[in-house]
Amino acid sequence: MTVTYSSKVANATFFGFHRLLLRWRGSIYKLLYREFIVFALLYTLLSVVYRLFLSETQKRYFEKLSLYCDRYAEQIPVTFVLGFYVTLVVNRWWNQFVNLPWPDRLMFLISSCVQGRDEQGRLLRRTLMRYVNLTSLLIFRSVSTAVCKRFPTMDHVVEAGFMTPEERKIFENLKSPHLKYWVPVVWFTNLASKARKEGRIKDSVDLQTILTEMNHFRTWCSTLFGYDWVGIPLVYTQVVTLAVYTFFFASIIGRQFLDPQRGYPGHDLDLYVPVFTLLQFFFYAGWLKVAEQLINPFGEDDDDFEANWCIDRNLQVSLMAVDEMHMNIPRMTKDIYWN
Amino acid sequence: MTVTYSSKVANATFFGFHRLLLRWRGSIYKLLYREFIVFALLYTLLSVVYRLFLSETQKRYFEKLSLYCDRYAEQIPVTFVLGFYVTLVVNRWWNQFVNLPWPDRLMFLISSCVQGRDEQGRLLRRTLMRYVNLTSLLIFRSVSTAVCKRFPTMDHVVEAGFMTPEERKIFENLKSPHLKYWVPVVWFTNLASKARKEGRIKDSVDLQTILTEMNHFRTWCSTLFGYDWVGIPLVYTQVVTLAVYTFFFASIIGRQFLDPQRGYPGHDLDLYVPVFTLLQFFFYAGWLKVAEQLINPFGEDDDDFEANWCIDRNLQVSLMAVDEMHMNIPRMTKDIYWN
Amino acid sequence: MTVTYSSKVANATFFGFHRLLLRWRGSIYKLLYREFIVFALLYTLLSVVYRLFLSETQKRYFEKLSLYCDRYAEQIPVTFVLGFYVTLVVNRWWNQFVNLPWPDRLMFLISSCVQGRDEQGRLLRRTLMRYVNLTSLLIFRSVSTAVCKRFPTMDHVVEAGFMTPEERKIFENLKSPHLKYWVPVVWFTNLASKARKEGRIKDSVDLQTILTEMNHFRTWCSTLFGYDWVGIPLVYTQVVTLAVYTFFFASIIGRQFLDPQRGYPGHDLDLYVPVFTLLQFFFYAGWLKVAEQLINPFGEDDDDFEANWCIDRNLQVSLMAVDEMHMNIPRMTKDIYWN
């Protein structure tokens, strides 16, 4: 489930965001504490070696090395690269959210335009909705690791009631070397076309609205699939990761407190704990974590989209809307502003 | 209500924006004065301690610490991080504005395409519009703290005339573990479909235009809901907040005026009041406040969207358009450019 | 009227843009000369005081102050803040242009799909177009100061022929505490619906295309209104303005030519005229002026959209298209490429 905190920041108040700093779920601390510990340990290790174990000559050499690393660490354009990269990742992440396939628009149309309160009518509406949900389920299985765990085989799909055994047989008899998530859509459109012939869908106008909406739905599905299939080019991710890792590698050496008595510029003070370097680690590594968390929003991170919840919600809600609620409208009464 | 100042800057004039600096409502001063006071107090405190209470050795140590902080404060990439983050927040904020659900398009269609000036016709049009308004109200209750305060329970919704008691009963009888803001939409589409059967909506073309428009409306609603539900990942907000807070923490120490007689570079002058540091506080904290104010535009900030006003306006206007104004058109007369 | 210069830069030629530097209308010089004079005067004043009126001690103190200001002036992230801010303003400005309500699409439909060359038909088409133009006029009155000056009251609207006196009466009898620019749209849709009943609009397909187009038109109108109503948050504008003003305040002190004989680094030369500081003023203040000019594009700047021209053009053109030109098509003859 995504971490929702917007109600906490509804108003801009006194140091409004500081409250956000004290959360654990989905927080920078939870995501980074392991890396932070490793970083701090390495730094300490090096610090101890420098202070206690090196000979004077070695110390001098290490000091030069440290200054060298420090100078080059600043030349690595981490901020800039991260800024552009994270913007790209965040845009993709949001587009994936926007393209989550919700069946609501279809269920409204089917509930109102596929006629008949008899069993045949109910069956028709429920079957149409089931195909819609089946389509999104097939896509989610490709896209989301969580859904894939829950429905590892088509057996699970049948068991969960998204597919009847007969449908499954037909589905598997279709010979194609390619993914078959489009099959339920063909069933849907053909079934709708048949319903028009039988008069359950009144005319072509109703039918085409439904088909067009189904095409929207399929476009959402295929867009999601596309985002999963064609990610940000590996090279880009590697460039950014390399930049950040190098920066920290250089920092571990270059940000050591050197002996103040040697008079190196900017090394007048020995604080033992490199406060600002640790904070810098938090910024840059945290920024990279934003990317790491969002680059595949269908995993099991605190902030990922809960595809399994979507699947359940969609099935429950859409069956209710097309069956129980079909033509089951409250009696019209005058509202309180009448005249 | 949002702070509208565009008419003040209609023309680019002599130092055009300076007038904006003298406003209070929604201004940087109003939003920041508390933080500013805290910052100034802390700075002063430290300054006094340094000048009056520290021993010479402590002063020397503090001076080193101050120079150290100053140097690292400049390495924190506040500008850049803020630039990217605020751009993201502003985009989201504007998209939320664009997706505010206005019923106008629907009310035009219903007013012109749902026939009958008799009571039944009026009832039908009013009920349809009420469902539209009810849908947006249910969404606003989830999204806006102000609306939630005004309509804490469904009782309030019924009282305000958005729902009849009977509708409420049906609404609550629908068993679903999920949010039910889509229920009035199902009622709407089924009622419209029934109206076509009865001939009040002339044919499928009219009906489908109305249903499609209703689907637009629902998409606006669900988009708003989505923005509230899936915010900017907490980590990103924390990274930015940490960066800004660290910068100011470092500034308080690092921007102290050190004894000019010690000859530290850049410390030739003791002004007592760190004008530029205070101004820098205004820039960075102000920039962050932009984000704080916009990250949830449905709060009660000066610049937030007034959801309650929207709700009232929409109900009043839409009922008037579909009832009183239905087929109540001025007599056509020749305009003054006729021939 | 906007300043059109694209034909001047159709081809990339030898120092292609230099010709643009020599224009006055809408130019940086015209917009900035007053601020520039003020800036230059203040600089000169301070320079004269420093050179002629200060005692030696005061000079030393001023020099320290100047160096201090210079150092901090460079820390103000003017470029960055301006870059992000101006990008935001330019995007909003262009979106407003894109959403200017043009009635052309509607007039094509009405001209071809509302039948009848008799007086009643002409009256119908003209009235429909008038309502379209009236809607945009009502919006322009809220949005544009120039239009508001031209049509300060509804009397002026009636006089200009956008509304008949009878329509005005009905308009004003509608009781609503809210803006009523949507009223002509309701008239339009109801009139169109009536025209279908009378057979002047052939069927629902024709009608719905017209209604949908009218909804587009209204969306443009409300988008324009939205841009006017919800501006860039005041805080953002203030932050940017403060940053730029502070920068120039710091520049006036910090960029003085100090006595070269004092040997301050970077102060070996006394040019009297601070060429680069003045140019920097042009960049930054010019960049801010871009924002100032575009933040409300419906003012009376050289580069603003001429709403009044739009209103006249739209009325004239649209009445001609639906009346005089209705079914007035040239005789079809074979073109010169026939066979």
Next chain:
Amino acid sequence: MTVTYSSKVANATFFGFHRLLLRWRGSIYKLLYREFIVFALLYTLLSVVYRLFLSETQKRYFEKLSLYCDRYAEQIPVTFVLGFYVTLVVNRWWNQFVNLPWPDRLMFLISSCVQGRDEQGRLLRRTLMRYVNLTSLLIFRSVSTAVCKRFPTMDHVVEAGFMTPEERKIFENLKSPHLKYWVPVVWFTNLASKARKEGRIKDSVDLQTILTEMNHFRTWCSTLFGYDWVGIPLVYTQVVTLAVYTFFFASIIGRQFLDPQRGYPGHDLDLYVPVFTLLQFFFYAGWLKVAEQLINPFGEDDDDFEANWCIDRNLQVSLMAVDEMHMNIPRMTKDIYWN
């Protein structure tokens, strides 16, 4: 014609882009060589004067001036300003390409939905297409200097067969102080409406699809026109141009090789040819040239869109599609995968 080089960089190979550096057409060299020569000449001139003609005192003064210029040249934020500006220009340029009016979508519809293989039918389809092409031609005449040269008057339009003499007469008899590129669209829509009445267009559904498509077409046209009419505000272009020109002015003085024997920091070496300054000239001036070339993509640059070619292609292709190819479909035969 645009310079197409994508096939040259289909694969990322060893120093893949280096091949692009060796092209002349549309290249940075072709665009910049004149400016480069001027820049190099001025630099050389100044260098010669400094080395050979100045007295010792003058040399000292010039050296100070050079150091001063160098220091300030670095403060001009050319990179940043150019980055934002060029991004804006490139976006506009691409949007103009995307909005080039292609009649293909219309010609498919007209070819299939306007019935009749007799002469009257052919005439009808050809005339409709001619109006489409005429509309885009009228727009191109306003927008493109190349098209304007080819069709300086309406006579040329008639001669080229886009308009019949009779149409021209009607066109010119329409009295309007405004541009009249919308006139052929009115003819088109009225003619289509007439065709429906005569049964050549089967029903309203066919008609409205055609009219909607024509409205798309017109929107492309008016968008193109809008981009030409409302350019990037002159101030912005001037700010950027000023920044770049100032930078080069400062470079010519500030990047002179000063006498190494004077021991100025960073002036230990006299290379005579300022390699990096010349390269910097290439970057910045080249970047600005990108903007110069794209700001009006309808000129006659190597990289501009060939509007004249579009016009010819569109007429030829669209007449063929609606006339010769109407209902001229290959006999259906079984494909090779049948069963």
Next chain:
Amino acid sequence: MTVTYSSKVANATFFGFHRLLLRWRGSIYKLLYREFIVFALLYTLLSVVYRLFLSETQKRYFEKLSLYCDRYAEQIPVTFVLGFYVTLVVNRWWNQFVNLPWPDRLMFLISSCVQGRDEQGRLLRRTLMRYVNLTSLLIFRSVSTAVCKRFPTMDHVVEAGFMTPEERKIFENLKSPHLKYWVPVVWFTNLASKARKEGRIKDSVDLQTILTEMNHFRTWCSTLFGYDWVGIPLVYTQVVTLAVYTFFFASIIGRQFLDPQRGYPGHDLDLYVPVFTLLQFFFYAGWLKVAEQLINPFGEDDDDFEANWCIDRNLQVSLMAVDEMHMNIPRMTKDIYWN
């Protein structure tokens, strides 16, 4: 085939991205190793020459040159230019992916709305789908080098079953100096129109939905073609390439380890291997490689779109959907949630 790695980064884990650093396919190493070797060799060569072959005087001169290069290398705004450029390239690359022409939406419509299970019906549906696939094939031949290799002539197209010999004859008899990829679309629309006349497509509503969808399909095709035809202006690519190459040229000289005994600032240490310069090479050259790889996504890079696979998949899937699966729907049975 694109390199899909999103499942590897589904969750943000301990140093989550480090696993990506160890891949070869599509990686920075595979793309850059040749350039890296060249760069390292040149650096080593120069280093050896400096250390072993130069006389003392030459060494002094080289050291000055090296310092000079180092200083200017830092002034080249590689990061910034690359950031803007790569963002542009990535956006174009993604838009090309989004506009890949998939026939799925059309095949759903044709499968459900083109009636008849007899041979004539099958033939009709298959032919329509074949024209759709043929259109995209003709575009892919222009756009993709891989497809062009596979189908170098129209013979290959006929052989692969996308075109019948008779169609080919007609296709080639159409005289036009322009590309003819639109021809199959005209056939498609005319054939569909004929099918309506024969009653195989029920009415205009069905027909127009299909034609509109075909127009979408064609728009995808022409968009792809547009991206190929009008690339990023050559100048822009050259500016960026020049900037990066110059930077590395300057680095090879400027980042040499100079004799520490000469006491040049920042040259206290001789590491022999310039770790950070090599890493910097990886960042910048890697970032440029991102652009190189994506600028034409239809080549044969590891990360390019597999157009040939698309073509095969589309033909196979779409023929199956419209033929074998037409009206071949599973029997409706009650789902497991029935009541």
